Amino acid sequence: MLTTNNKSNVIIEMQNVGIRYGQGPEILSDIRLSLRKGSFHFLTGRSGAGKTSLLSMMYLAQKPSRGSVSVFGQNVNFANRDSLALLRRKIGVVFQDFRLIDHLSAFDNVALPLRVCGMDEREVRKRVMELLQWVELDRSIQATPETLSGGEKQRVAIARAVINRPDLLLADEPTGNVDNDIAPKLMKLFVELNKLGTTVVIATHSEKLISDFAYPRLHLHNRGLRIFGPNDPTGMGVRHV
Amino acid sequence: MSKQPNFIARHEELPLKNNSTSLFLQIMVGIAVFLFAVTLSGVLAINTMLQNWNESILGSLTVQIMPSTDVNPEKAAAETIAHQNKALDVLRSLSFVEKADPLTDKQLEKLIQPWLGDGIAIDDLPVPRIIDVKLKRNVDIDFMDLAYKLAQATPMASVDNHKLWLNKLIQFADGIKILALSILALVIMITSGAIFYTTQTSLGLHKYTIEILHQMGAKDTYVAQQYAKRSAILAFQGGVVGLLIAIPTIFGIASLAHQIEGGIIGEAKLSSLDWLSIIGLPAFAAIIAMLTAYYTVKQTLQKLM
Ligand SMILES: Nc1ncnc2c1ncn2[C@@H]1O[C@H](COP(=O)(O)OP(=O)(O)OP(=O)(O)O)[C@@H](O)[C@H]1O
Numbered sequence A: 001m002l003t004t005n006n007k008s009n010v011i012i013e014m015q016n017v018g019i020r021y022g023q024g025p026e027i028l029s030d031i032r033l034s035l036r037k038g039s040f041h042f043l044t045g046r047s048g049a050g051k052t053s054l055l056s057m058m059y060l061a062q063k064p065s066r067g068s069v070s071v072f073g074q075n076v077n078f079a080n081r082d083s084l085a086l087l088r089r090k091i092g093v094v095f096q097d098f099r100l101i102d103h104l105s106a107f108d109n110v111a112l113p114l115r116v117c118g119m120d121e122r123e124v125r126k127r128v129m130e131l132l133q134w135v136e137l138d139r140s141i142q143a144t145p146e147t148l149s150g151g152e153k154q155r156v157a158i159a160r161a162v163i164n165r166p167d168l169l170l171a172d173e174p175t176g177n178v179d180n181d182i183a184p185k186l187m188k189l190f191v192e193l194n195k196l197g198t199t200v201v202i203a204t205h206s207e208k209l210i211s212d213f214a215y216p217r218l219h220l221h222n223r224g225l226r227i228f229g230p231n232d233p234t235g236m237g238v239r240h241v
Numbered sequence B: 001m002s003k004q005p006n007f008i009a010r011h012e013e014l015p016l017k018n019n020s021t022s023l024f025l026q027i028m029v030g031i032a033v034f035l036f037a038v039t040l041s042g043v044l045a046i047n048t049m050l051q052n053w054n055e056s057i058l059g060s061l062t063v064q065i066m067p068s069t070d071v072n073p074e075k076a077a078a079e080t081i082a083h084q085n086k087a088l089d090v091l092r093s094l095s096f097v098e099k100a101d102p103l104t105d106k107q108l109e110k111l112i113q114p115w116l117g118d119g120i121a122i123d124d125l126p127v128p129r130i131i132d133v134k135l136k137r138n139v140d141i142d143f144m145d146l147a148y149k150l151a152q153a154t155p156m157a158s159v160d161n162h163k164l165w166l167n168k169l170i171q172f173a174d175g176i177k178i179l180a181l182s183i184l185a186l187v188i189m190i191t192s193g194a195i196f197y198t199t200q201t202s203l204g205l206h207k208y209t210i211e212i213l214h215q216m217g218a219k220d221t222y223v224a225q226q227y228a229k230r231s232a233i234l235a236f237q238g239g240v241v242g243l244l245i246a247i248p249t250i251f252g253i254a255s256l257a258h259q260i261e262g263g264i265i266g267e268a269k270l271s272s273l274d275w276l277s278i279i280g281l282p283a284f285a286a287i288i289a290m291l292t293a294y295y296t297v298k299q300t301l302q303k304l305m
């Protein structure tokens, strides 16, 4: 598959990637991965398997300890700082711990990616209000994260991740804290974005989510990565990517 | 959209305003501008004084050759002329001397005529001879060297000592000026050091927020500009206060100086241009603060990928 792919259709490419923290052992070793534009994957693995670590290389928060990572066709080891910044603008991230800014309102938190790009304030307002209504947070626009519940914070984090209509959406346990009735709605948001062309990777522990949505699964185990086909919990239909 | 409030207050992404380091920065810059203003006014005053002094010693100078006391008038006259020639040789050998000419008998007669009347034969009298020295413009004039070399050549020559004394004063004032200039350089270094430190502290304080901005695709300049702007404002505010304290201080020192020695120090006045540069100090401090903060942020953010 890799060889037949048009390069411009590959959003993320990893070759022989290893990652370690400090002088510790490698958390992930020899990762080979190629994510095509418009694909949708779940990312699984037991706690501590390295899901967040793998995602963080994709969202350009860290470089691999070895091997090469290319995002949108740019090798992160050779890209300069400003072009990395421009790449990050095309990536929406939902962090496992939300990472909202405490002194900013829900509105300002969601507006952040737009303002960072210098978008006109009227357009910012329009877009943010629309999205906050969609995630049912329009009553809390002025609230700061401290006063929001875990699920509400998560929705703010998701809204911030998608506000810029990213080409790549990386979500780390995005539905862990939300009620069962809003979780499908948020998943629907990701699915809709994916239909519009956004490449999506969602790290999750939720077997229900995986079985409800027929998407392939990236599974981390023993420092390595295996890829399972949709609805293939056994891993019998492993595909090589 | 009816639930939407009319006004949504936009908060600063980086709340640099209510930063604990703000007051420190203001006070630091305030003190720096105060010191800078007072020292600078000293430098500028010395400059004016030096200019005035230089003007007054510039251009020309006279060298006197004391007459020989030999009893034989002819021999005495010849000796005096010989001394005069030695002095002339020395003077003409100096790089800053344009020309040195002895006054002619006629000129001398004219000079002493008001005292001794007409019809005096210069050669018969033990009158001092005078050498008129024209000095080059725009070159350093070393009177000490001149006086020393003259004295070596002939004991009979003497230089106008007012100028000698002024020359010593000029050298002293020059020394003070260099000292003051190094103080100014030191003040600038300490100020940017303090701004570097406060910026780094503040960056540490806002590390979390900055990392998020960074992840959202903010370029380093996006953060650096906010710091630069904030530092410039704080430095300007601190600087204005420092300046407001400095101005009466400068006047106070000036009036004290006048009481001590009106004659010399009186020339140490500040021109309106001088005042302009003193009043411009808060803006100068703001520029330094801006640049320091900007590059500190740029450098610190390199740690992020
Ligand atoms: N910043 C770090 N410094 C040192 N070790 C780290 C760091 N981040 C992660 N690790 C280690 O790397 C390993 C993988 O962590 P990671 O967060 O990627 O796992 P995860 O799959 O996301 O786990 P979870 O499901 O609990 O979120 C863990 O053993 C963790 O202790």
Ligand SMILES: [Mg+2]
Residues within 6 Å of the ligand: A051, A052, A053, A096, A172
């Ligand atoms: Mg994790």
